[in-house]
Amino acid sequence: MASKSFRAAINEALKLEMRRDNRVIVLGEDVAGGRGGSANVEEAWGGPFGMTRGLYKEFGATRVLDTPITESAFVGATAGAAMTGLRPVAEVMFVDFTGVCFDQIMNQIAKIRYMFGGKAKLPLVIRMLYGAGYRAGAQHSQCLYPIYTHLPGLKVAVPSNPHDAKGLLISAIRDDDPVLFFEHKAILGMKGEVPDEAYEVPLGKANIVRAGKDVTVVAIGRMVHMAEKAAAALAKEGIDCEVIDPRTTSPLDTAAILASVRKTGRLVAVDEAYPRCNMATDIAALAAQEAFGSLRAPVRMVSPPHVPVPFAAPLEDLYIPNADKVAEAVRATVKHTSSS
Amino acid sequence: MASKSFRAAINEALKLEMRRDNRVIVLGEDVAGGRGGSANVEEAWGGPFGMTRGLYKEFGATRVLDTPITESAFVGATAGAAMTGLRPVAEVMFVDFTGVCFDQIMNQIAKIRYMFGGKAKLPLVIRMLYGAGYRAGAQHSQCLYPIYTHLPGLKVAVPSNPHDAKGLLISAIRDDDPVLFFEHKAILGMKGEVPDEAYEVPLGKANIVRAGKDVTVVAIGRMVHMAEKAAAALAKEGIDCEVIDPRTTSPLDTAAILASVRKTGRLVAVDEAYPRCNMATDIAALAAQEAFGSLRAPVRMVSPPHVPVPFAAPLEDLYIPNADKVAEAVRATVKHTSSS
């Protein structure tokens, strides 16, 4: 076991699965990189973030396919390819760019199996960077997984650390359903212990990041780290948080979340996505319907305000939910109970 | 005051606003209709659902513009036109088709004003049919307003009756922000009292459709009628429902909803949209956070299952939330309180 970055974990998962199954192909803008340029393509980009570096060299042009900047065509092609025998893994650089291929995801990929009465299988993965904190502005900083969670027919993975990133991606590639795979751009360099061999982290199974008895904090993706930091600080104040990382938002491990809420009686849901109809509302509503009798305080949602992501650093820092805001929400739920 | 259909109410709103302000233009596929055909275009379609019939005759080709089947181009054009002096009202026949122009709505229309530091105004409206019940299958029956509610920068109107349809559309056209306007295809023929003159129904102001003291039922769009029917049935059982129609989901009249929940102590949220991250979760979560102390029973959400919309009539009927399901949810919340 070695310490590897989130980026390396993703890269390793791709390599291992491509070795294991030659139906697995990788496609996207510059996933090889340098195609048609004057330099040696083998040493080229592997994407602007280097996520796919080295794949072209090992697997060649039939299995690592550069594409023109035409997301609608190549994302739609993953569906056509998956229906007919391949297991494509597409990279749509930033989730924000799925705006231009949304129909192919929403109306084709998500619905084909159902519309065909179950007579199609769509084993495909779409990998995308997401999230704020990169000073990348309103069109390059969104989360958007609530939108994909909303749509039946899709699975949605939002790993928070290198270990899960590798295991979830391997599961996603092996899965017979379409999986949208979210990688937070601000934690690509984050390191963690990652086994060298292939392993699966199952889709739909939450991770209890930290066990606790006073408050359940459910956080998505990068927000798990904000929750952990808050929990560490709160521990010093005598507040014992249970931090849950659902790992996938669709399917959502409702059993794990509800069991925890029933135990602690309090819920704080933390989501970096826009606040309306997001995962925080989804989880808060779940608890309010299914674990109401156990709730000893109002549920609390920690999300950014209802505004696009601003560019200027101090504004973006204000925008992103952080450990302080999580801690504040936790304190409020604890206080509420004591005073009532 | 005359009884008019939902369709006629929309048509009238367009006509009145086009008469009032010659910057208002209407564009979309076949909004005039028959362009280039062999017949007289003046008598032509007005769209496959006849929503814009007669506009071309009155306002001519400069203000009623047919388009090729290129939603990305003409929806994006509304933004460019709105920034530069027009007040466009686009028709994207079915909301399902916004998949092909999602980028223009999500990344351009919703964000331009903010990205420009407030130095742009986007007075535009996008009208779309939505909803199930037409036996139109998975790609022609979606709601999708939760997706647009999720996105900051957009306003979202979901009128439930002819009166509100006319007044909300007039408000939307007069509004300086982009408004996505949802028309349920199964209630286009529904009639109601609609004043002949122009009037505004403000965006962001809920309608208390029925006052009551036992349970708050918040329902969106066509679901308001399911809620009313349920309320009528429940009244006979001695259960007094307050039915709230938010009219717009963004902005949402949270004050009206919370005031009602604080009064009744019970909430049922009814939404025809897919159940994950939808308006039912949004409203349920709101109550669980802001009115927890008043809640005497678990909140209840009534939504379809997490599946695409099926074609076969009996399956589609099962899919759509109806009055029975609403009534059942209401009874469950009432029972809960009595037994606890």
Added chain:
Amino acid sequence: MQQSRDQLLKAYRVMSRIREFDERLHVEFATGEIPGFVHLYAGEEAVAAGICAHLSDRDYIASTHRGHGHCIAKDCDVTGMMAEIYGKAAGLCGGKGGSMHIADLDKGMMGANGIVGAGTALVCGAALSAKTLGTGGVAVAFTGDGGSNQGTVFEAMNLASVWSLPAIFVFENNGYGEATASEWALAGGDIVRRAQAFAMPGHQVDGNDYFAVWDAMRQATERARAGQGPSLIECKMKRYYGHFEGDTQNYRAKEEIETLRAEKDCMKRFRAQVGEAGLIDVAALDAIDAEAKAEIDAAVKAAKAAPTPPASALMTDVYASY
């Protein structure tokens, strides 16, 4: 005419079955028993027949909202199709798809599609599979004149060309997208001129002429199977019915359709062509028509009598596992 008698009989049978299928649907729709949107292919049969004559089960097609003809030409079971249109459990998609979503992957039919232009992207994927897995197959996208303007369609043509895929883009220019004339909505009027914008050969043919369609497709499939990349085929003809069933068609003159039926009809033309050449006698063709009539009649009866899907079907087939 490089086709055998058998090929020609088969082609006529395809056209006859399509015609009968959609003419009958027109009648049945009027009774109110058929749910949802139905778009009829009548008048365009020579296109589906001429294109699909070159295809077998290893080849894929992606269709449009006006898909019945493509399904039949690709050998989908008409009884299953009819049951699907009626929303019955015995339908090709178990009643979950309907007219706009009929599909049968075993026959290489990747689905009718409710989204204009969307199938072109799917076809790039099927063509990529064929190329990567070395199946020797080709993949064909049908798109209308209206659909020809959709962004995805252009992207797909570019991608197919850049990747040198065994893909064929067939455009059915039937004169209208809904009520709007293709001459108006399509800058330049012709779709074929877009071929060279994407560095692929383009063919423009009379869509009422089975042989013209067949020959263009012969060239396109030869090229695709030889690994030389995609082609574009534009077929010009007109539909006999409205955009959908229920369309008042006040955007076109009544006489237009009468003239079409009288003077342009692809089946009459085919009969004349094979008759002149002395290849097939009228009686054989009449027999095919009669068979088709009986087959469709049986399909309608079966569909009407068939049971609807069980309630449990609502929740299945969303995911392989969840």
Added chain:
Amino acid sequence: MQQSRDQLLKAYRVMSRIREFDERLHVEFATGEIPGFVHLYAGEEAVAAGICAHLSDRDYIASTHRGHGHCIAKDCDVTGMMAEIYGKAAGLCGGKGGSMHIADLDKGMMGANGIVGAGTALVCGAALSAKTLGTGGVAVAFTGDGGSNQGTVFEAMNLASVWSLPAIFVFENNGYGEATASEWALAGGDIVRRAQAFAMPGHQVDGNDYFAVWDAMRQATERARAGQGPSLIECKMKRYYGHFEGDTQNYRAKEEIETLRAEKDCMKRFRAQVGEAGLIDVAALDAIDAEAKAEIDAAVKAAKAAPTPPASALMTDVYASY
């Protein structure tokens, strides 16, 4: 050369300011003080200058992620631009946009754009306003070679043609979309061949030659202002820096850039052209360069010293009212 001495001096000033702006940003970016993504326009100045020479405030442009040159050519305030890039309150967008979203509607600049190809649709709208309101204005979309393949771009060209809009589609074919060569990603290699697919005139010019760009744009604006509809202009040249600042550029040879600078540079070329023609003495051009240097230096200093937006700015400017 149909341009006056003043026009030529103005054109050179535009190029000089763009060059200085982006060369300076390259230096400043390396210090780590500039946040986010920055895409430099250096090497492509003749395009922005030649195109915008024909435009005034009533005309609109929509730009790309590589938008500094377009902004400067469209007369946006460089101090405001620089402050925006540094994320300061005094920025043209109050610091909320950044390099990829600089905009100034008063100058007819509809925004840089973080989404490849998206501006073409906005331009159809601005051109529609011009046509409907009778302003006499035109609207110009800049798009890259990579962007030229995006579906929206094709749709916009078709719409502009069908609606006969005063729109001009300028393609900056700088050889690469990120690391991918345009010859590879663009079926057929040339963008200009797409003009006739949409029934509009197409011009292909050397993007290093200000006069060639200027002349193509002269024809396109004349046509647009005369109500004759859209045109397409493809400009070929190469960028001097990486796709974004930080790009290692291992997809192209180092010498490529050295050769470009030595042999193709649009400013050197301009100097030679006006020099040969005896139109402008070198001293006048040197003076412009010196002014530009001073101006940009002042803009950088001001931007660095300027205050960041107040916390309250986070919540404003989302809606006109909510």
